[in-house]
Amino acid sequence: IGIGPVGLMAVAGSALRGAGTIIGVGHRSLTKTLAREYGASVIVDYKDGDIFKQVMDVTGGRLVDKVIVTGGGQSRIALAMRMLKPNGIVVNLEGMYEELRVPAMDSMMWCAHKTLTGGICPGGRRRMERLFDIIKSGRVDPARMITQTLHGMEGIEEGFNLMMDPKPADVVKPIVYIDD
Numbered sequence: 001i002g003i004g005p006v007g008l009m010a011v012a013g014s015a016l017r018g019a020g021t022i023i024g025v026g027h028r029s030l031t032k033t034l035a036r037e038y039g040a041s042v043i044v045d046y047k048d049g050d051i052f053k054q055v056m057d058v059t060g061g062r063l064v065d066k067v068i069v070t071g072g073g074q075s076r077i078a079l080a081m082r083m084l085k086p087n088g089i090v091v092n093l094e095g096m097y098e099e100l101r102v103p104a105m106d107s108m109m110w111c112a113h114k115t116l117t118g119g120i121c122p123g124g125r126r127r128m129e130r131l132f133d134i135i136k137s138g139r140v141d142p143a144r145m146i147t148q149t150l151h152g153m154e155g156i157e158e159g160f161n162l163m164m165d166p167k168p169a170d171v172v173k174p175i176v177y178i179d180d
Contacts, residue, residue, distance in 0.1 A: 002071025
């Protein structure tokens, strides 16, 4: 749920790890195109109606195995729990700045052994080497997300402002080159 830069890499990672049907949820045409290029089988547009209903239409009414939430706020966590099958996993990769509340019925009163997890990306040399190998081999090209190229220290503030804006249609990921 959410196909900004983090969500797009979640789609790519899911494809690399062998996920079957990958459903991307987003609205902007550019990110929908990129999600398909990175491996999404189907795109659900949240402006076309209820996300839960659209996902159930795609799956033939079956709840899903896993949900990765990268945008949409707290309400998307509850939605993810509702569409998740028993023993499934929801991964929250969106920064949360308020107390998280998941309605009991969305988690099936937690009796369905649904797991909610998340956190920031772990680092480490071995992990980075593996990621760079995936990029060097051409299996994933994160450069396709770059939509604006900025230069110099003054470009940092502009790039930050582009990312913090309510995402204009043409912004996915600005990059700043620090020129000599």
